[in-house]
Structures are given as C-alpha cells and as structure tokens.
Amino acid sequence: MVLSDYRAPPHRRMIRIMSKLAVLFAHAPLTRVDAGQPVFHRDDPIRDAIFLESGSIALVRTLSEGETLTLHVARPGTLLAEASLFAARYHCDAKTRTDTALRRVARGAFLEGLAESPATLLDLFAGAAKEVQAQRARVEILRMKRLPDRLDAWIALNGAPADRPWTEVAEAIGVSPAALYRELAKRRKAG
Missing domain, CATH: 2.60.120.10 (Jelly Rolls)
Structure with a gap:
C-alpha cells in the first residue's frame, strides 16, 4: 500500500x-x-x-x-x-x-x-x-455553550447527516433531540 x-x-x-x-x-x-x-x-x-x-x-x-x-x-x-x-x-x-x-x-x-x-x-x-x-x-x-454554535461546528466537520438521524447528531453534540429540532425549525424559518 x-x-x-x-x-x-x-x-x-x-x-x-x-x-x-x-x-x-x-x-x-x-x-x-x-x-x-x-x-x-x-x-x-x-x-x-x-x-x-x-x-x-x-x-x-x-x-x-x-x-x-x-x-x-x-x-x-x-x-x-x-x-x-x-x-x-x-x-x-x-x-x-x-x-x-x-x-x-x-x-x-x-x-x-x-x-x-x-x-x-x-x-x-x-x-x-x-x-x-x-x-x-x-x-x-x-x-461550546450555545446550541447553534455546537450545531454549526458539527456540520462544518461532518456535513449534513445524510446517513444518520438527527437524533444521533443531538446526542453527539450533547443536546436533547427536542432542542435540536427547535433549532433546525428556527433555521428553516429564517431561510
């Protein structure tokens, strides 16, 4: 090799x-x-x-x-x-x-x-x-203290989770699935 x-x-x-x-x-x-x-x-x-x-x-x-x-x-x-x-x-x-x-x-x-x-x-x-x-x-x-910062950092390192559920992302960044889904909804609404 x-x-x-x-x-x-x-x-x-x-x-x-x-x-x-x-x-x-x-x-x-x-x-x-x-x-x-x-x-x-x-x-x-x-x-x-x-x-x-x-x-x-x-x-x-x-x-x-x-x-x-x-x-x-x-x-x-x-x-x-x-x-x-x-x-x-x-x-x-x-x-x-x-x-x-x-x-x-x-x-x-x-x-x-x-x-x-x-x-x-x-x-x-x-x-x-x-x-x-x-x-x-x-x-x-x-x-990182803020969920948006954690999510941005995770996505910057891994990209969008095409092959895994968002619940695994929530676990990886140390937040509840509900909190992550609220953040994702905020982002979709903001465009």
Whole structure:
C-alpha cells in the first residue's frame, strides 16, 4: 500500500478497510442480536475481537448521576471497542441500537492475524487516528455553550447527516433531540 491510497475519498478507504478486516473474520460464525440488547457489559473480561457486519452498536457508560453517556457508535465494517483488545476488562457497556449482525474471533487469534497482515494493521491504525481526531473535535464541540454554535461546528466537520438521524447528531453534540429540532425549525424559518 502506498501513502497516496489515504487520499482516496473516506467511503472508499472504509470499503478497503472493511474488506481487509472481513478476511480476518470470514470463518467466524455470524451472530444476530436484536435492537436494544447488550453485547457486553462494563467489567466483563475481554476474550474476543468483535466485527460489526450490519447494524449499529453504542458504547455507553452510565454516570454517577444515572445519566448515560454515549462514547462511540460502531457502524458496519468496523471493530467494536478495538481499544479494549489491549485491556483486561471492558470499560463501558455495548448495546445494539438496531438489529445487528456481528462476528467474534478470539482476541489472540485476531492479533496473530493482524501481525500477518501489515496492510490491515496500517489501515486500522489510520482508522484509530481518525477516531482520535473525531473525539477531540467532539470535546471541542461539547465545550461550546450555545446550541447553534455546537450545531454549526458539527456540520462544518461532518456535513449534513445524510446517513444518520438527527437524533444521533443531538446526542453527539450533547443536546436533547427536542432542542435540536427547535433549532433546525428556527433555521428553516429564517431561510
């Protein structure tokens, strides 16, 4: 792989990464999980690498006040909680948002497979770097006090959410869906 490959549009990079990851999970059985069901719980021991074939899974943590904080939403073609591959236990809960299909491979076997595929490892590293950038941007957005500023910043970074509902945008910028819909209505009215 040459570095110029990283200049490909993001969706093409993701297709290439998905294909390489899919090879490592090709012989793993497909597990279907209904929407709203747990995939793992905080403090469960980590035994497997989990590849998301379809659906979406939220990594969430319940705060001391009882509020739920969504840390990340995994989408098809990605690993679930990949940072946990280097920990003893999960630091959060994983719950399906939609009907989901996933594949599991023993952690050791997955890491051995990565060691034998430097191109896949490099793509995963690039994906992890993008995720760090996205989380830093999210922190910056959440520090903004006004909803219009948060929304403008999110749209500047991500564009209009063509492939996801506005409720996910509300969650990403730390506001209620109702507040976001009021802001969107204001903007439509203002033209």
